[in-house]
Amino acid sequence: MTFSVRYKTFDQLSFADVQVYTKLPPHPFWSHVDSKVDFSFADRLCAVLYSGRGQYPYAPSLKLKIHLVQAYYGLSDRQTEEKIIGDLFIKRFLQLPVDFIGFDHSTIGLDRSRMGAAMFRACHLYILAQMYQYGLWGDRNEQWIIDSFPTNVNLKFPGAYRLIQHALIRLAQHLRKHGTKPMLEALEALPLDGATVRLSKSASASARMLAFSKLVSQAYGLLAWFENENIKPFLAEWKHLKRSRELQAILRRILQENSSPVDPGDGADEASEGRNEETGTNVPELVRFQKIPLAERPKNRIVSAVDPEARIAKRSKTIYGYKTQNLCTTGGVILDVRTIPANEHDQDATADMTATIKRFFGVTPSALLGDSAYGHGRNRARLAALGIPVVAPVPIAENPTGLFHSSRFVYDAEKDVYICPEGQQSVDKQYIRQSEGHQYSFAPHVCLSCPSRKACTSSEKGGRRVFRSDYADLYEAARVYNDSLTGRAELQEWLVVERKNKELKNDCALDGARTRSRVTLQIKAQTSAMVVNLKLLVRKLGNPKPGFLRRAPIAVG
Known part of the structure; x- marks a missing residue:
């Protein structure tokens, strides 16, 4: 099926534009990228996102270049807008007129949302294919490397009380914004004042317990409201029901992970107060729900109502949000990047990442290199099924008692x-x-x-x-190979991935990214991987070698 979509064009550059651009020396990066990489694939790839009617959109190839510029310099959307307006090198790379100022920062953000993570992944694979054609990767004896690094996000991780409030407020706001008039009228009868109560630091333990119990009761009341027989007819044709159910599921899970009903058998039925073992204080009779102690809450619990996929991992250094998995070659070409929750084991995504690249390009590496996190037997068995041996340290099982090993x-x-x-x-x-x-x-x-x-x-x-x-047999074979001269040399090759991680994390500003969403972070990781690959392409294929020319060449006639 073909899509007939016409994109907005800037016609031919004026004579004044050509004069300005010819006076500029070649840029050490963008000029080489423009001469080596064909971005027209994005126009065909993203045609499915447009209807072909109405006002012509800007070409996806142009907008992809803008996202690469943003990732290269580590800019926000507003800074990217300013960069396009005032940087002639960027305007020449984008093939825009000198006086063009039409890209608003909101347009950049909306286009990122329109394309989504899947389209950016596809664009990454297209650029990877061009690098494959240039012979920069894909050799028969090539080895791949995998590693992860922390990607902290700009999120707040509140306690149980505020977390439940956030989830309740998000669901209530969705209702008030998109609900029909009969739904809003029915909602008015539901008490939700607990969502806005802020307790002072001097509040007593009893007051805190009462406020928490009231909040949880009202949250469960809102969830029960959706199941009411009088409300269900209003939801039958409500077009925002799907999003509402997602928010309900988040609120319900947060409640289950952070609160529990108070056992009425603690003596509260005979007296106005019962005993709370966690705080050592008396429990008012009105308390129906109590906070689950932190040590008893699930380790994989939701820690943010804004981004329910984010997690906190406390290791040698606490990770807030996510980790980025980086699969690259020993030559430095990034094959895939994957954003995973902070508490997910590094090895879990390895087999799928390697299988995806193998399926797309038909390339099987001679080995996959990794650190000890990727040396577990389950990971070795999965990759062995793909015909890929793992070269990684074997996990050491020490006897903590100091007795016979x-x-x-x-x-x-x-x-x-x-x-x-x-x-x-x-x-x-x-x-x-x-x-x-x-x-x-x-x-x-x-x-x-x-x-x-x-x-x-x-x-x-x-x-x-x-x-x-x-x-055990896989571990024994791995130990023998790792102790050999070949195995020791291959384990040293793993250090290549550290340089790639540094480029992604520091140069492309993946660490501390300005985002509160796993999807947006995955898109940023994909564009950063494309930029790092383009840098490698320029270093390998640039002729003459990239270097900033202080003045334009003078014609001799």
């Missing part, structure tokens, strides 16, 4: 038993699903009489246990 126990594959240093065999095994392996146990009466007991196990009545992973 499991490596001192010999596994007999024929008998499927472990043999301890004293020559005794394990007598039982049990599968542990969460750890993906079997736990082998030695007979307690044998261990109790063993001379090495104190150096082997701290159990007073039971026997020693040894764990064997489902991926």
Whole structure:
């Protein structure tokens, strides 16, 4: 199916424009990009976004260039607008008249939303294909590298009380903005004053508990309002119902993760107050919901009502929001970038990222390099199914008690038993699903009489246990390869990805991005990857080598 879409053109540049542009020396980056990369693919690719009727839109190839300029300099939308107005090098790259000032900052933002993350990913793949044609990547013996880095976002992460308020307010505002008149009239009878109550720092514990219980009760009341038989007829043909259900789901999950009903069996039915074990204070009788202690809340809980996909990961350094996965070649070409929640394990997205590039280009790397986060057995097995070996450090399972390490126990594959240093065999095994392996146990009466007991196990009545992973054979093969000269050399190649991470994070301003959405952050990561790849293309193919010329060449006649 073809789409007949005509794009707005600027006609031929005037003589004055040509004079100005010819006086400018070649730009060390944009001039080389313009001569090496064909951006016309964006006009065909994005034609599906336009109807072909009405006012002609600006060409997607032009707008893609604008987004690349923004990523190259790390600019906001308003700064990008100013850059286009006042920078002649950029105007020449965009092929705009010198006096053109038509790109408003809101137009840039709306176009980013119109294209979406999928279109920007497709544009990245098209540029990657041109680099493949130039021979910059795709060699048969090429190796790929993967790593992640923190991408903190500009979000507020409030406590449970404010979090519930935010989710409740967002749902109520959506109703008031898009609801029909009968819906708004029915909504007026619903008490929602708890959403606007701000408690002072000097408020008592009882007052805080009452306010929290009231807020949760009203939030559940609003959710029940949507299920009311008198309200359902109004929702049947409401065109904003889908978004409303999304906001309801967010509010309901936040309530479940942060609040719980007060148990009426605590003595509150016989007295006006009951005892709250968390705070050590009396619970007023009106309290029906209480705050779940922080340690008991789910680790994967929603921490922001604005962006429910954001997470907080507390490790050596706390990550607020997301991480960016970077898949690149040892030659420095970025193949894919993926924005993942901060608490997601690095290895989870690896197989899908590599499979996507392999499927699009039919290229299989000789190996995938990574740090210890990518050396887990599950990740190795997934990539082995794709025909890609993993070169990464093997996770070390240290014995925290300081007793005999499991490596001192010999596994007999024929008998499927472990043999301890004293020559005794394990007598039982049990599968542990969460750890993906079997736990082998030695007979307690044998261990109790063993001379090495104190150096082997701290159990007073039971026997020693040894764990064997489902991926033990993969781990053993990886250890042997990593200790070889070839393996050590390949592990050193992994450092290439650190330079690419630095370009994405610092030069393209991915760290501390001005965004509060995973989708927008993914788009920014895609445009940054395109810019980093274009920099590499210019360095490799620029002839003469890129360098700023102080004056235009003088014709000799």
